[in-house]
Amino acid sequence: MTPRSLYKLPNPHLLITTMIFRVLGSYLEYVSRLKSNLARIQSLLVQ
Structure with missing residues (x-):
């Protein structure tokens, strides 16, 4: 390209x-995907 x-x-x-x-x-x-994944992991840990 000139x-x-x-x-x-x-x-x-x-x-x-x-x-x-x-x-x-x-x-x-x-970032939003990471946050949702962290929330999912947290809810699994709480149970």
């Missing part, structure tokens, strides 16, 4: 922000 074709992209910052949001979304999904 530098000139990079300028033709809609918005480089938009690409970066969407990548960041995608990473954040997957991280939050992982």
Whole structure:
């Protein structure tokens, strides 16, 4: 890719922000899954 074709992209910052949001979304999904798993283990230990 030449530098000139990079300028033709809609918005480089938009690409970066969407990548960041995608990473954040997957991280939050992982954290919520981990929390639900911990809650499940805790309830099993309590019984």
